[in-house]
Amino acid sequence: MSMDITFLGTGSAYPSPTRGASALVLRREGECWLFDCGEGTQTQLMKSHLKAGRITKIFITHLHGDHFFGLPGLLCTLSLQSSPDANKPPVDIYGPLGLRNFIWRSMELSHSQLLFPYTVHELVPTQDQCPAEEFREFSYLDRDEVFPQGAQGRKIHLDPVENSYLLVEDEQLVLKAFRLFHRIPSFGFAVEEKPRPGKLNVQKLKDLGVQPGPLYGKLKNGMAIVLENGVTISPSDVLEDPIPGRKICILGDCSGVVGDAAMKLCCEADVLIHEATLDDTQEEKAREHGHSTPKMASDFAKSCKVKKLVLTHFSQRYKPAAQRDPSVFAYRGPTLLSASGY
Ligand SMILES: [Zn+2]
Numbered sequence: 001m002s003m004d005i006t007f008l009g010t011g012s013a014y015p016s017p018t019r020g021a022s023a024l025v026l027r028r029e030g031e032c033w034l035f036d037c038g039e040g041t042q043t044q045l046m047k048s049h050l051k052a053g054r055i056t057k058i059f060i061t062h063l064h065g066d067h068f069f070g071l072p073g074l075l076c077t078l079s080l081q082s083s084p085d086a087n088k089p090p091v092d093i094y095g096p097l098g099l100r101n102f103i104w105r106s107m108e109l110s111h112s113q114l115l116f117p118y119t120v121h122e123l124v125p126t127q128d129q130c131p132a133e134e135f136r137e138f139s140y141l142d143r144d145e146v147f148p149q150g151a152q153g154r155k156i157h158l159d160p161v162e163n164s165y166l167l168v169e170d171e172q173l174v175l176k177a178f179r180l181f182h183r184i185p186s187f188g189f190a191v192e193e194k195p196r197p198g199k200l201n202v203q204k205l206k207d208l209g210v211q212p213g214p215l216y217g218k219l220k221n222g223m224a225i226v227l228e229n230g231v232t233i234s235p236s237d238v239l240e241d242p243i244p245g246r247k248i249c250i251l252g253d254c255s256g257v258v259g260d261a262a263m264k265l266c267c268e269a270d271v272l273i274h275e276a277t278l279d280d281t282q283e284e285k286a287r288e289h290g291h292s293t294p295k296m297a298s299d300f301a302k303s304c305k306v307k308k309l310v311l312t313h314f315s316q317r318y319k320p321a322a323q324r325d326p327s328v329f330a331y332r333g334p335t336l337l338s339a340s341g342y
């Protein structure tokens, strides 16, 4: 089952000609999930091998402009490229409280009407996710509002037992959000595939006298079968070990985590994507601004025993290698992490 991650933007604060603002796409089985949508994300998408029309879910880590100012423009362009279809499922957008109002106001003020349905699900942050003076209570924004285009989406509160937010769950995977500490409330997302049944041991089946056919499917789907001779075969008799699911964790801006959920949910992740805005000599400044350094990111990755750490969200003060040394080839397009594995 294919899965890959494309970095559309790895810069902090604003997009530059050589580095886009925060955005990445996790593609699984052809379906694209967009994480953050900084300004210019739609042009980065056009330069990539991805099709924007394949985006079915969008996740916004926090409400700093470099993570979501690209959203109204992208939604309008998607609308221009889509044809009205009453049966089309809505694009689900997840983000902190206030995001729904931002999208709706942007559409209203620009007289934009999207031709596809969308639903905005808001995560309610807790006050300990940022310095006290920065916390704002946005719930008043949508008081008495009637939102257009039907479904309003959920307002998702922290699960006090799990210390996390359950956003998506289906037969194949589960996606939870967890709390981070930043200048304003920020979130991380853990996408975890559920284990898949192992392969059928065909030789064993033949030895038992089961011929290829519908019975194989039953066993694979977890059902026991009874042969003509009265022998019962359970799936566990002929299935190899379950294939473990993969886990990808994507963190928003942060200088730390809030509660124990981040550590638990990121434990042994295949890929952890963490910000590293400033270099290790600037740790004090990074913390002051609610950001991380490579060392802070790797300390967290180590404590979670993750398999691969990818750094992103670099300050624009760090120029690309080609600007420092013109002999280095400059690749200005989006960066694909891996086409085969993750
Ligand atoms: Zn940022």
Ligand SMILES: [Zn+2]
Pocket (backbone or CB within 6 Å): 062, 064, 182, 253
């Ligand atoms: Zn930020």
